[in-house]
Amino acid sequence: xxxxxxxxxxxxxxxxxxxxxxELLEEMLRxxxxxxxxxxxxxxxxxxxxxQEAARLEKMWQTERTYWARGLRAVxxxxxxxxxxxxGPVVAAAVILPEDFDVxxxxxxxxxSPSERxxxxxxxxxxxxxxxxxxxxxxxxxxxxILQATLEAMRRAVLSLQVSPDAxxxxxxxxxxxxxxxxxxxxxxxxxxxxxxxxxxxxxxxDRLMEEAAARYPEYGFDQNKGYxxxxxxxxxxxxxxxxxHRRSFAPVRERLQGSLFPERSMG
Numbered sequence: 497x498x499x500x501x502x503x504x505x506x507x508x509x510x511x512x513x514x515x516x517x518x519e520l521l522e523e524m525l526r527x528x529x530x531x532x533x534x535x536x537x538x539x540x541x542x543x544x545x546x547x548q549e550a551a552r553l554e555k556m557w558q559t560e561r562t563y564w565a566r567g568l569r570a571v572x573x574x575x576x577x578x579x580x581x582x583x584g585p586v587v588a589a590a591v592i593l594p595e596d597f598d599v600x601x602x603x604x605x606x607x608x609s610p611s612e613r614x615x616x617x618x619x620x621x622x623x624x625x626x627x628x629x630x631x632x633x634x635x636x637x638x639x640x641x642i643l644q645a646t647l648e649a650m651r652r653a654v655l656s657l658q659v660s661p662d663a664x665x666x667x668x669x670x671x672x673x674x675x676x677x678x679x680x681x682x683x684x685x686x687x688x689x690x691x692x693x694x695x696x697x698x699x700x701x702x703d704r705l706m707e708e709a710a711a712r713y714p715e716y717g718f719d720q721n722k723g724y725x726x727x728x729x730x731x732x733x734x735x736x737x738x739x740x741x742h743r744r745s746f747a748p749v750r751e752r753l754q755g756s757l758f759p760e761r762s763m764g
Contacts, residue, residue, distance in 0.1 A: 503531035510539055518543065553599050556689045559665060559681065564595065568662035568677070570625065573690025574653065575667040576646050577605070577698035581723035582733070582749055583716070583741045584706050585631045586642065588649035589697035590657050590664070592625040593690050602692050604685040605699040617700045620693050628656035629701055638745040647671050653694075667691050713739045 501509065506524075510516060516539060524536035563571045576588040598619065605613055621627060630652025632645035640648070650671045654661065664671070664678035665688050671678065684691035703722055710719035715736050721729040723741070725748060733742070733752060742749045 503529060503535070506532060507535050510535060516543075553602070553689075556599070556602070556687060556692065559679070559688050560593075560595075560690055563663050570659055570662045571665060571690055572626070572628075572654065572657060572661035572663070573665050573667075573684070573688055573692070573694040574650055574671070574678075575685055575691050575694040575698050576649060577695070577702040578723065579642055579646050582725050582729065582743055582746050583634070583718065583723035583739070584702065584709060585633045586637065586645050586649050587629065587631045587698050587702040587705070588646070588653040589694040589701065590626075590628040590630075590650075590653040590661070591620060591690055591693040591697055592627075592657065592659055592661060593620075593693055594623070594625050597623055597689070599689050602689055602696075604683075604692055605695040607686075608696070610703075613696050613700050616693075616696050620697060624693065626657045626659040626661075627697060628653045628658075629697065630654070630656055631702075634741055634743055637743050641745065642743075647673075653698075665690050667695065709741055713741065 518540070521536045521540050521543075524532050525540075527533055527536070560571050570592050572590045572592045574588065574590045576586055578584055578586045601608075601612060602616060608616070630649045632640075632649040632652075636648065637645040647669065650666070650669070651673055654664065654671070654674060654676070661676055664674070664676050665684060666678055666680050667684040668680055668682050670680045681687055681691065685695040686692070706718045706722045709723075710717065716732045716739065717726075717728055718741075720726075723729070730748065733748065737752055738744065738749050744750055744753060
């Protein structure tokens with residue numbers, strides 16, 4: 497069977513269809529016209545991408561479903577943001593998703609654009625069963641070290657949930673001091689929807705805090721670098737020295753304080 501119409505007409509017809517069959521596209525691949533074959537190939541690749549994305553999203557429910565099958569319905573994902581920064585707090589989020597949550601586009605926050613994260617954050621805030629946020633500030637980080645601060649932020653996030661979780665899925669860590677079954681999942685933000693949702697909440701929450709900090713300390717560009725050791729941030733640190741939001745226990749900051757090269761700055 498030959499697909500009828502000009503190449504332009506065929507392309508316009510396909511653009512308005514959402515349920516084009518593989519059989520039709522494969523038939524188009526046998527068309528004598530190269531333009532028709534190119535259109536068919538492009539649409540087949542689009543279908544393959546959609547199928548791969550659907551499979552990815554389905555796979556990311558697998559861990560939650562093992563808990564749901566055991567009667568543990570409130571499964572919270574837990575993740576953090578800002579652990580590797582030179583400035584600002586470490587922020588953690590705990591998120592419990594309902595089984596019918598729309599997971600379209602949900603992924604590790606690092607794989608998403610700022611606008612995608614913000615859109616997903618709005619959906620999570622609107623539709624999640626519960627969202628909890630916790631943080632540990634710079635003083636806590638410098639006294640207790642970044643790992644302990646991360647664990648403390650995670651504990652605070654879990655304790656702030658409006659619904660008591662039956663189980664925790666944690667990105668790469670096990671959080672002590674919580675009498676809740678938990679499972680550490682390496683790269684969990686790409687393997688579990690609950691952890692991915694938590695990563696988005698933690699990232700967007702911390703980004704907002706650093707954007708607010710930029711108004712107080714504009715010379716460091718916190719609205720752009722979010723406290724990470726970017727070249728511009730390092731140059732500003734070299735020029736201005738640390739501000740009160742910098743983590744003095746981190747080597748790049750500590751080295752610039754040695755020898756009292758820079759005066760201590762007040763929070764102002």
